[in-house]
Amino acid sequence: MEEGGQALEGKVALGFQRGFLAGKRLAELPWESLEEVLKHSKDSSPFLTVLQKTVFHPLCLKYPPSVKYRRRFLSELIKKHESTTAEPLDQLYEALGDVLNTEETTHCYKNYLLPSGDAITLRENVAIVSQGTTGLVTWEAGLYLAEWALENSDIFRYRRILELGSGIGLTGIAICKACHPGEYIFSDHHEGVLQQLSENIHLNGLGLEPESRSHHVEEGQSHQDHLLRVDHIRISVKELDWNLVSKDELAELQADVVLAADVVYDPELSQHLIGVLQKLPKDRRNKETPEVYIAFSIRNPDTYHGFQMQLGTMEKEQRERHFLLFEIKWRLDGKLYLPLGGIFFHMTSMLI
Numbered sequence: 001m002e003e004g005g006q007a008l009e010g011k012v013a014l015g016f017q018r019g020f021l022a023g024k025r026l027a028e029l030p031w032e033s034l035e036e037v038l039k040h041s042k043d044s045s046p047f048l049t050v051l052q053k054t055v056f057h058p059l060c061l062k063y064p065p066s067v068k069y070r071r072r073f074l075s076e077l078i079k080k081h082e083s084t085t086a087e088p089l090d091q092l093y094e095a096l097g098d099v100l101n102t103e104e105t106t107h108c109y110k111n112y113l114l115p116s117g118d119a120i121t122l123r124e125n126v127a128i129v130s131q132g133t134t135g136l137v138t139w140e141a142g143l144y145l146a147e148w149a150l151e152n153s154d155i156f157r158y159r160r161i162l163e164l165g166s167g168i169g170l171t172g173i174a175i176c177k178a179c180h181p182g183e184y185i186f187s188d189h190h191e192g193v194l195q196q197l198s199e200n201i202h203l204n205g206l207g208l209e210p211e212s213r214s215h216h217v218e219e220g221q222s223h224q225d226h227l228l229r230v231d232h233i234r235i236s237v238k239e240l241d242w243n244l245v246s247k248d249e250l251a252e253l254q255a256d257v258v259l260a261a262d263v264v265y266d267p268e269l270s271q272h273l274i275g276v277l278q279k280l281p282k283d284r285r286n287k288e289t290p291e292v293y294i295a296f297s298i299r300n301p302d303t304y305h306g307f308q309m310q311l312g313t314m315e316k317e318q319r320e321r322h323f324l325l326f327e328i329k330w331r332l333d334g335k336l337y338l339p340l341g342g343i344f345f346h347m348t349s350m351l352i
């Protein structure tokens with residue numbers, strides 16, 4: 001293959017790598033570009049390159065996407081290969097054979113490659129709802145907020161961040177890895193979510209301070225105030241229920257910035273969330289009151305308008321100060337602001 005063709009092959013393989021490791025829907029992977037590469041290739045080398053960047057990638061070997069996802073991916077790749085005149089590629093069939101012999105599990109991994117070359121790895125559930133919660137998978141608004149945060153890292157630099165409804169942690173881990181906050185307080189109310197969140201923080205090298213308690217949460221152990229530290233960032237995982245948290249507890253946290261992603265999907269829930277926002281301190285001894293950034297997908301227009309109306313009932317001064325709402329509008333107008341070309345963001349509503 002000529003030099004230009006090789007460069008294209010490398011670029012396409014990287015597109016597969018990024019998408020596959022993050023578990024993007026198969027339809028979003030660069031199949032058309034692969035076909036373009038195949039026009040200039042007489043052998044199976046582009047397929048081997050794609051295999052090496054995906055199912056044979058060290059991250060996939062250690063932290064693989066779901067069995068179903070790998071099976072569907074390899075079947076698609078074999079279909080593409082069989083439509084060419086290239087010699088059969090044993091590795092393709094061997095890889096599929098291995099996956100077919102692997103038992104399905106209730107969890108899988110997603111790996112996101114950062115511009116720094118570092119990766120974020122998350123252990124997720126394969127089911128969108130499990131253990132009675134939506135918090136064990138990463139949602140589109142969380143992916144989007146992470147995307148936006150990397151582009152606006154100055155908002156987080158050296159500041160104290162409180163995240164509400166963190167789920168399994170993608171947004172916060174991305175901010176801790178790439179935006180240099182002073183302190184990051186992850187929070188959620190669900191036992192299983194807090195457990196998985198703590199494990200994911202650990203998985204990403206955001207280790208415990210030697211003198212602090214083990215963050216590895218044993219059964220029956222409270223999640224409150226697990227303090228971790230990485231590169232001078234204080235990281236904690238807090239059990240915080242919007243229905244129960246008091247004004248004083250929120251004031252104690254002294255957050256400069258409050259974040260939440262994909263927490264506006266149920267009218268009752270958004271009412272509780274508004275309650276938390278109303279309880280945020282107004283005057284922190286002359287320090288600025290927290291800025292609030294909320295990212296949400298518009299699924300049901302009624303829920304969305306209801307949330308906006310509830311926000312409208314907040315005191316004017318409270319509302320105007322610090323709110324920035326992200327509406328993930330791509331469902332409505334097909335456009336999406338992806339400044340970094342989509343390191344994190346992809347549609348998760350259909351799993352594959």
Ligand SMILES: C[S@@+](CC[C@H](N)C(=O)[O-])C[C@H]1O[C@@H](n2cnc3c(N)ncnc32)[C@H](O)[C@@H]1O
Binds near residue numbers: 133137140141165243
């Ligand atoms: C759809 S998930 C979003 C998770 C994550 N922010 C994301 O974008 O991937 C909603 C999260 O809100 C949490 N949540 C729901 N009700 C809550 C409450 N009353 N107090 C605290 N967290 C709550 C759930 O446990 C879940 O983790």
